Amino acid sequence: AQSVTQPDIHITVSEGASLELRCNYSYGATPYLFWYVQSPGQGLQLLLKYFSGDTLVQGIKGFEAEFKRSQSSFNLRKPSVHWSDAAEYFCAVGALEYGNKLVFGAGTILRVKS
Amino acid sequence: DADVTQTPRNRITKTGKRIMLECSQTKGHDRMYWYRQDPGLGLRLIYYSFDVKDINKGEISDGYSVSRQAQAKFSLSLESAIPNQTALYFCATSAATSGRYEQYFGPGTRLTVT
Numbered sequence: 001a002q003s004v005t006q007p008d009i010h011i012t013v014s015e016g017a018s019l020e021l022r023c024n025y026s027y028g029a030t031p032y033l034f035w036y037v038q039s040p041g042q043g044l045q046l047l048l049k050y051f052s053g054d055t056l057v058q059g060i061k062g063f064e065a066e067f068k069r070s071q072s073s074f075n076l077r078k079p080s081v082h083w084s085d086a087a088e089y090f091c092a093v094g095a096l097e098y099g100n101k102l103v104f105g106a107g108t109i110l111r112v113k114s
Numbered sequence: 115d116a117d118v119t120q121t122p123r124n125r126i127t128k129t130g131k132r133i134m135l136e137c138s139q140t141k142g143h144d145r146m147y148w149y150r151q152d153p154g155l156g157l158r159l160i161y162y163s164f165d166v167k168d169i170n171k172g173e174i175s176d177g178y179s180v181s182r183q184a185q186a187k188f189s190l191s192l193e194s195a196i197p198n199q200t201a202l203y204f205c206a207t208s209a210a211t212s213g214r215y216e217q218y219f220g221p222g223t224r225l226t227v228t
Contacts, residue, residue, distance in 0.1 A: 009154070034216060043118075043204060044157075044219040090156060100145075100208070100215045101172070104156040 002027050004093050006105035013081050014113050021076040021108050023091030027098075033074040034092040034102070035065055044090065050074065061085070086112045117141045118220035120205050126226045127195050135190045135223050137205030145210055146188035147217060148172075148180060151202040160203075163188055164210070195227045 003026045013019050025031060032051045036044040048059025055067040065076045074091060091105040118139045127133050137146065145164050149157040149172075159172030161180040169180060177199060181189045192199055202224050206217040 004156075006156075032215060036219075043221040044206075046216055046218070049216050092157075094215055100210060101159060101162065102215075102217060104149075104158075106154055106156040 002093065002095075002098060002103045004091055004103050004105040006089075006091055006108050008108045009106070010109045010111065012111040012113060015083050016080050019076075019078045019081045019085070019110070021089050021091075021110070023074045023076065023105060025072050025074065025091075025093045025103075027072075027093055027095055029095035029097040031093045031095050033065075033067060034094075035059065035063070035074075035076050036090045036092060037061075037087050038090065038107075039087045047076070047089075081110075081112055083112045083114060086110055116221065118205060118207055118218055120203075120220040120223050122223060123221065124224045126228065128228055129196055131195050133192045133195055133225070135203055135205075135225070137188045137190070137220055139186050139205075139207045139218075139220075141207055141209070141218060142185075143207035143209040143218070144185065145208045146182065147206040147208075148178075148188065148190045149204045149206065150174065150199075151204060151222075157204065160190065192225075195225075197227045200225060200227045 005024045034049045035047040038044050050057050050067045088107045088109045090107050092102040094102045121136045147162040148160040163182045179191045204222050205220040208217045
């Protein structure tokens with residue numbers, strides 16, 4: 001069965017520090033990959049997506065992610081975190097072969113300390 | 115105005131009551147989805163619809179039903195609510211015809227069953 005793992009439930013970083021959120025997937029197909037962010041009391045906002053091509057993708061709010069097929073990973077990064085980045089982040093994976101339905105990871109809660 | 119709207123935003127109901135959550139979209143997308151979010155579990159798919167005449171069960175459909183009244187409207191019903199259906203519910207849309215499968219989410223409905 002398809003699965004998505006976000007190993008870190010919580011991460012705390014200092015404002016201005018770099019950030020990496022991990023995402024690993026298990027899919028028997030060519031995946032397409034997403035990162036979403038959920039601010040408190042809000043819905044999910046798409047940060048970035050990968051379908052094909054360049055494995056380093058840029059998103060909104062200064063985020064980027066790198067697809068590594070050999071490691072089945074799609075980690076999210078940001079060079080300098082701002083206090084407003086505190087939120088919950090979800091990795092999601094889909095595939096044409098699975099009817100384009102998305103499978104979500106359990107989420108990583110990011111706390112930013114000043 | 116928001117592209118994907120959900121009503122109500124918050125609802126408290128009693129065990130055994132019937133409740134309907136509604137979703138409307140102005141994005142012109144053909145595909146609509148219902149998810150529930152529980153802490154530590156991410157988002158899990160309840161039902162999805164690829165067009166008005168198409169309804170499909172997701173991962174956790176037991177205890178739920180849906181109706182796709184029009185391309186822009188997709189309702190989720192709990193026929194007899196139970197406390198373990200207390201969760202945050204999200205509606206989402208996507209446009210398969212564009213070749214892009216990212217989903218766009220509404221703001222969520224927080225449902226409490228007492």
